[in-house]
Amino acid sequence: MDLYEKLSALGPLSKANFAKVMSLAESRRFDKHEFWSQPGAPVKHFGIVKSGLMRHYYVDAKGRESVKAFRGPGEFSAPYAELILKHPSRTFIQALVPSELLVVEISKFDALAEKSLELQTLARRFVELHFVNKEQREYEFLQLSAEERYAHFCAERPEYLSHIPQHQVASYIGITPVALSRIRARVTKRRR
Numbered sequence: 391m392d393l394y395e396k397l398s399a400l401g402p403l404s405k406a407n408f409a410k411v412m413s414l415a416e417s418r419r420f421d422k423h424e425f426w427s428q429p430g431a432p433v434k435h436f437g438i439v440k441s442g443l444m445r446h447y448y449v450d451a452k453g454r455e456s457v458k459a460f461r462g463p464g465e466f467s468a469p470y471a472e473l474i475l476k477h478p479s480r481t482f483i484q485a486l487v488p489s490e491l492l493v494v495e496i497s498k499f500d501a502l503a504e505k506s507l508e509l510q511t512l513a514r515r516f517v518e519l520h521f522v523n524k525e526q527r528e529y530e531f532l533q534l535s536a537e538e539r540y541a542h543f544c545a546e547r548p549e550y551l552s553h554i555p556q557h558q559v560a561s562y563i564g565i566t567p568v569a570l571s572r573i574r575a576r577v578t579k580r581r582r
Contacts, residue, residue: 393438393440393464393492394408396464397411397438397464397512400512400515400516400519401508401511401512401514401515402508402511403508403512404508407506407508407509407512410502410506411494411499411502411509412492414494414495414498414499414502415438415492415493415494416492416493416494417440417490417491417492417493418437418490418491418493419488419489419490420442420444420485420488420489420490420491421485421488422485422486422487422488423484423485423486424484424485425482425483425484425485426444426467426483426484426485426491427468427469427479427481427482427483428479428482428483429449429478429479429480429481429482430478430479431478431479432478432479433468433469433472433473433476433477433478433479434473434495434496434497435468435493435494435495435496436466436467436468436470436473436493436494436496436499437466437467437468437491437492437493437494438464438465438466438467438491438492438494439461439462439463439464439465439466439467439489439490439491440463440489440490440491440492441463441489441490442462442463442485442486442487442488442489442490443460443461443462443485443486443487443489443550443553443554444460444461444462444467444483444484444485444486444489444491445457445459445460445482445483445484445485445486445554445558446458446459446460446461446467446469446481446482446483447481447482447484447558447561448480448481448482449482455558455561456561457558457561457562458481458562459562460486460547460550460554460562462547462549462550466516466520467483467491468483469481469483470520473496486553486554486558487553499513530542531564536563536564536565536569536570536573537573537576537577539563539564540559540563540570540573540574540577541577543559543562543563556570556571556574557570
């Protein structure tokens, strides 16, 4: 699916408005492990992943990482809450593989959207989708076992599995690497 199809799946999007949004976008390449966002940095842009894979995560006072999200092609990448609230970032966003983002300054997008009901609808639908995804993640943490969360992640994101270290998968589903190793061993044993 190309980027136009991915964005227009959120809501009606004319080729003309898509071209206007793309005219605001600057292509930025990130090497493996390079950061797109770090805590304390101003947040004035959002990115659309053109290729590659980005990891969103936090680091606590003891240096422990908590993986918040993974973003791949056609998905948005930014510290969203900070972007909306105009606060400095509190999120690390790092390329897990060589990646390319189409980066758009939020103030320029907002100015363009002020003149377009279609772009306002697109932005609203993105926020709604983001909310639904957050609700789904919350549901999984509250209602599913760790093994069920792992199975769901593998089913939803099979293309990511070869690029994400197991300790980051464990962090994303809220367990230790040792617990994930046990789950993977049980799953492998059942498949035999």
